[in-house]
Amino acid sequence: MPDTLLDMRGITKAFGGVRALDGIDLTVRRGEVVGLCGENGAGKSTLMKVLSAVYPHGTWDGTIHWEGQELKAGSIRETEAAGIVIIHQELMLVPQLSVAENIFLGREPRAAGGFIDFDAMYARAAKLLADLRMGHINVARPVADYGGGECQLIEIAKALSKNAKLLILDEPTSSLSRSETETLLGIVRDLKARGTACVYISHKLEEIEAVADRVTVIRDGTYVGSAAMADITAHDIIRMMIGREMTSLFPREDHPIGAVVFEARNVTCLDPHNTRRRRVDAVSFQLRRGEILGIAGLVGAGRTELVSALFGCYRGPSTAELFLDGQPITVRNPRQAVAHGICMVPEDRKAHGIVPGLGVGQNISLSVLGRYAGAGLIDEHRELQDVGAAITRMRIKTASPLLAIARLSGGNQQKAVIAKMLAPAPRVLILDEPTRGVDVGAKYEIYKLIFEFVKQGMSIIMVSSEMPEVLGISDRVLVMGEGRLRGDFVNDGLTQEQVLTAALTPLDAAA
Template identity: 40%
Template sequence: MSAPPSLRTRTAGHPRPVLEAHGIRKRFPGVLALDDVALKLHPGEVHALMGENGAGKSTLIKVLTGVHPADGGSIVVDGRQRHFDDPLQAQHAGISTVYQEVNLCPNLSVAENILIGREPRRFGLVHWSALRRRAAELLAELDLDVDVTSLLSTHSPAVRQLVAIVRAVDVSAKVLVLDEPTSSLDREEVAQLFALVRRLRDRGVAILFVTHFLDQVFDICDRVTILRNGRLEGEYPIGDLTHVSLVQRMVGGELATLDKLSDRAHADAAERATGKPLLQARQLTRTGHVEPYDLDIHPGEVIGLAGLLGSGRTEAARLLFGADSPDAGELIMDGEPVSLRTPRNAVARRIAFCSENRKSEGLIGELTVRENIVLALQAARGWTRPLSRAKQDELTHHWIDALDIRPAAPEAQVRHLSGGNQQKVLLARWLLTEPRLLILDEPTRGIDIGAKAEIQKLVARLAADGTSVLFISAELEEVLRLSHRIAVLRDHRMVAILTNDDSVTPERILATIATGADS
């Protein structure tokens, strides 16, 4: 396949890249994160940065934007060699970044967020009418219709992403780095974001697009740079690659795929479903968050929760873990009513919950991998029965090996790990407690395809060994691949529970979501 004409047209008039990085090296204690990495960005192109978790993508972004100083190599912007000691220097050179966790102030207005730190002033005070007028002009220039006086907290994640991008490009950005910008967006919101990206591209901005969604790379990007194990694998026009060849270059070999559950697995699940449920929810509800629902979860059964963002998937799961308290309904475990008013109650009954917000509700970034892994087990034992250091080391090494956590450095701070490896640390923490029910909320979001396949295989193994799993994912194909039954939610209401046989397809689930009933 040949490169898209749009790429040939845009790069033909700009022979000199706006940004070049050569021979970039970066070492952390015990880890060589980047080794002789190169990158070129041309004006007016969208350039993907791809690689498995731990490949070095985040580290490269942080070197390019002044968060981390490089230990070797050079960065050239507009033909001039630069060295950035902090993000402000990179911003002054024309490099702006919008991270996955958007750094905005939800209690301020849209206008204030766009111009924060650069507010127009008169007589030493903020000139509010000028501020609102300037913000409106910036939005209009990019064909965005947002009320600049409205509080940012009233808007969707997609609009917040757009506001963050407008703020970033208002500082004369020549390079815009988008780090996983679509991880929390639905399809319509992704389309809205991509429309803005294309407008910025057509204005000559070079856009570095970091994502794990392969379809989006082929939809929006012109070229791709692939990293593997901290080294440059190669740079390619996107038109020269297929989905399979891109993945093979990322993982360094043939991709092992996980088939949909076999007929035998479905038969085993059907047999288990005739026995006594492990956990039963009866008319469980939380006003304004999830309407009354019934759900039975049997030992060794994977129940998928499917629905659009905001449908109530997470809210339904949190009630089963005691993270939120129900307003009505009851829970029955092993045939007996139980009260799970707090997560401590749930952990005591060997229920584990991996939150979708692994950074704010799961991991403690300043603690080591070892300390994060043993945290739940130590809490369950009580602080009067501390685990010996030898036992901590034994358990940590076992799960680092079992889950292939990279780097295999128990004393590394977990915040230095990639997203996929952080997710594995969180899984190790809960698997250490030998849960009877494991609730996984978006466990593969924002991680690479190799780590995703590993986690999916782990779920299948756990179910085969008798662990019950409640699996939440926005990716319908993933839910279909893993689940024995699928509970479909729409507008905070559980509208159907489907047995995952050959008749269940993504189209059928989408139709159920759209109509509120299984056809």
């Protein structure tokens, strides 16, 4: 086919004894957007690392044809020169370097005499970011000054500066807000109009539906099929991904809700860099036994700050009056929180959730309790049994409990983090974006676990940006906006519109 840009055939790749990819085919035509779908651990990122020569030719089997020629690239440099540019799932920016230096790392514009032409570099970086509607970013400042969504867009600017013929986006929106996601989808469409092809990986199927011309699905390292997006629905993709029908995405179960267990009054968090600004402003709420309390709101509404203050890990000045069973408690650090039976699964697993160099099993058994209370003697036999049970229960896909956790696929790392926080059996479990980067099947498993826990009397506070998830499993929903509580709804047929309206309407304006 003359318009075929990329043709991968029979790609097979093993790590040790485990086959991550087993005879995968993938074709991309010029200017086409192909959605690559599959459950956590299916092999999507690995396939893209084969294509971009993160895994060089010779470390895998099969063939890659690029613009009609066989490609046997030995390094990323070669694939980039050919026009294949990848934005990895885990960001690769250097925090200490400036935004512009990151964008042009290794390709800095030079002036006569060979010196880096900073003026040209800053101007080009600023132009790229302005095109991404990120003109407010100061390209001379270090990347460390910017948050997750901004870093993601800086990575995208970097990729765009390389004039790709094929752009690979591996979970590009996991830390983007709704409007940033819209911007990104617009960019993908613009690029396509200019003839740039794209492989788009996302667990958010509405994004795949919005941009993909065609979809290729893989499962457990094997090829399932490809279809034109016009011929299939998100439902079909899910069935191909998990290999069975999925009738409901939310396994809602009736469960009794008891008396108030936990209460927070006047939680206030000041911005660490500007203490006159309140990130959370006098938020109060109650949590009942067996209740699932969802916290919704737009990015920057103060949700993560609020729950961090409850867990004693907010990075700045904060005050709160907390009560457990009606008695005042003090929580100045996570150790005190855990001692009171309050545990949290943090939003950013890379920074707080995992110890990358340790095995999956060690990460799970390294529960907050053990870590802070001093483990004493460890019963290794018991530990192995518990870890084995957790891996089975959470369906964590790992070759062995001893495999370094950083080697797991993104979603499987998330499941391991949740398993770890459940080891001390808390009374109040705080989950901050628990299913970020997790596939639909695994999400379902996580929700099932949440319902199991509340049936046993645990209470859950769940921060989530995914509205269907908040509405799908919460008993009650708190809505935050600009650090304040803007709504407290019993979830009895609550709609997205009601939540969004509350998030966007300041209380004084509503009054």
